[in-house]
Amino acid sequence: MFGLSPTEMSALVLSLRASSLAVLWALPFAIGLGWVLGVKRFPGHGLLNAFVHLPLVLPPVVLGYLLLLLLGRKGLIGGPLYDLLGLRIAFTESAVVIACAVVGFPLMVRAIRQSAEAIDPRLARAARSLGASELRVFFTVTLPLMAPGILTGLTLAFARAVGEFGATITLAGNIPGKTQTLPLALFTVTQSPGGDAAALRLCILSLVLAGGALLASEAIARRTSLQEVPA
């Protein structure tokens, strides 16, 4: 397809699969955290908010290295997992998914938090006074009203995950057919003599994927803002 070599094709498929899995795994946590940060006020709120947004400002390689220290075979979490269960995370596809999830997570939380902040708190109060439990209020009022933020967060995080490079190469390596994602494949061909055509192909693919996700995010935001104008 599009004249892609089997390695490039596998990089594309891995990127799409890992990015999708990453955003889906991260979504419930992002919804919970986005809601807590948007609606609740508690001591340490600012600290938690800063911690969640840290991956946005940290160099991705630093993030990858920190993850490696945690999840590597001798890491704080990775060590016991390997010793007790024989599970290896670093330099596997799981590592790609984790790196993608970590870098996309703050974008999801941010979008969800903003949509949670925009919900009139009296709507939840009205629901409670109509006899709804906290759980019912969340699932029938809060969550549906956060939906635009959730969709925007999903698409932004997906676009960020597809383009992820630094954390992935540090935590998962650059193993063709196994952990080599689209940006890593692009990097590899730019380092090889005569790789210009392949680089251009992968570059265009990346642009299409990231641009598509951004356009989708914009369309969702526009649709939502139109709905909010009273008729």
Next chain:
Amino acid sequence: MIDLRLNHRQGDFHLNVNLSLPAVGITGLIGRSGSGKSTLFSCLAGHLKPRQGCISLSGRPLFNSTLGLNVPPAQRRIGVVFQDGLLFPHMSVERNLAYGSQNRGTVFWHEVIEALDLTHLLNARPLRLSGGERQRVAIARSLMAEPELLLLDEPVSALDPALKARTLDLIARVQRQTQIPMIYISHAPEEIRRLCHQVVTLQDGQVRSVTEGEAHGVGPKLAAVGQVICAR
């Protein structure tokens, strides 16, 4: 009776209220902004936990700081209608009405819809409704949950004068028909004297006066509404 003994401090504001009101008709709660109306509203509805005191409704304790009792809003059976209706924007009018109702499709359900003239609006989205329609739906939504007390927080203040008068008449009629006691909060005394059976004036967090309103007597109940209310 609605018994309120409240002591609540919020920054510089201090609410200190000791009130026993008959749980019949419409009670107006008036006062300038900052007089404590909204705080009292929130304490009654259970949206705000007072620092000290007790609240009971027809002998049923809702809050008692000494006993550590604070019945959650969902179990208070106190309906609330906010200034701007505050309908759930992602639900149709019918789903809004059904949200707190156990009576969907019953005689009571249809009586309330008819009384508030909502039949033609059931499939509409709240954003498509006018201010008056939104308030009618909000009142109906609260009634559908069969509250023991209905709190109305400046429900007509955002409406134009003609619509305001019509909505006030509607509220008076609905109260007569359902016999659900109501507390009507407003900063405009002239707006509610005509509507209310008694008027409580708040000033700087304290009760300044309790006077009789201009509305007298209670009208006949709608048979179906009366049956459902009495049966609960």
